[in-house]
Amino acid sequence: MATTNDLKNGMTLNLDGQLWNVVEFQHVKPGKGGAFVRTTLKNVLTGKVVDKTFNAGVKVDTANVHKAAMSYLYKDGGDFVFMDSETYDQITVPAGTVGGNADYLLENAEVTVALHDATPLYVELPASVELVVAHTDPGLQGDRSTGGTKPAELETGATIQVPLFVNTGDKLKVDTRDGRYIGRVTG
Numbered sequence: 001m002a003t004t005n006d007l008k009n010g011m012t013l014n015l016d017g018q019l020w021n022v023v024e025f026q027h028v029k030p031g032k033g034g035a036f037v038r039t040t041l042k043n044v045l046t047g048k049v050v051d052k053t054f055n056a057g058v059k060v061d062t063a064n065v066h067k068a069a070m071s072y073l074y075k076d077g078g079d080f081v082f083m084d085s086e087t088y089d090q091i092t093v094p095a096g097t098v099g100g101n102a103d104y105l106l107e108n109a110e111v112t113v114a115l116h117d118a119t120p121l122y123v124e125l126p127a128s129v130e131l132v133v134a135h136t137d138p139g140l141q142g143d144r145s146t147g148g149t150k151p152a153e154l155e156t157g158a159t160i161q162v163p164l165f166v167n168t169g170d171k172l173k174v175d176t177r178d179g180r181y182i183g184r185v186t187g
Contacts, residue, residue, distance in 0.1 A: 002062050004037040004054040012044065012116075014063040015052075019044040019116060027056065044114075044121045065116050067124075072109045080105070082113055082123075093120040103158035104129045104176045125176040130185050131155055132171050139164035149181075 002011075011022045020041040029035040035056035042049045044065075054060065070082040070091075078095045080102070093113065095102065101123050105111075112124040136152035149161040152172075160174060162181045173182040 001059050004056055004058050004060060007037060007039065007060075012063040012065045013041070014061040015041075019063050019065070019121065020050075023049065029056075044116075063116055065114050065121065067112050067114050070111055070113045072105050072107060072111060074107060080123075082111070085110070091115075091118075091120060093123060097121070098123050101125050101176065103154075103156055103179065104131065104174065106131070106156060127177065128173050128175050128182055130171055130173055131158075133162070133166060133168050135168050136162065136166060138167065 005027075007022055007025045009022055009024065013020045013022065020043055022039055023042050024040040026038045027035065028038055037054045037056055039052050039054065040049060041052055069085045071085060073081045073083050073090065075081070076092065079092045080095065080098050081090055081092050083090050091113070097120050098105070099122075101111075104125055106129070109129070110126070114121040114124070131154040134153045134155050134157075137150060139150065148164050150164055150166075151159050152162040152166055153159050154172075154174070158179065160179050160181055162172065166172065166181075166184065171185040173185055174180070175182055
């Protein structure tokens with residue numbers, strides 16, 4: 001248990017049986033009336049974002065969320081198997097929990113898995129990953145100055161838009177938050 005005066009960004013609250021991350025908070029002390037705390041909360045499981053106001057000093061139930069560094073091992077049917085980097089324990093995470101992050105997961109990739117009472121809540125990837133282009137159509141000669149893009153299928157099966165000069169077999173740096181092409185990796 002904590003009070004609204006203890007709120008911090010990233011803290012996880014248990015409100016009405018659902019887990020919410022504090023995205024933003026602001027203590028407000030108006031000229032008249034009591035102080036209050038205005039928060040923006042994001043549902044850990046659904047991603048829904050809501051604004052909620054608490055009176056100052058009110059007790060709120062905090063959730064114990066453990067973030068563990070893990071390695072992605074393999075896909076088992078519809079689930080993903082990860083191994084804790086410290087204890088070597090393996091956990092199975094449902095595909096729905098991994099979500100769109102599966103597009104950027106390679107075996108042995110280092111990720112962070114958030115757990116609440118041994119239940120996986122979400123998987124955090126690094127901000128960018130390096131992936132090889134499995135297939136893309138060749139760019140036409142003379143098209144390099146137009147700044148156009150073309151689709152490219154990555155080794156994970158995801159398709160992203162890349163500049164026309166990118167070829168099959170090139171290693172690319174990709175933003176895991178929005179699937180944006182960042183650049184080619186040389187060497």
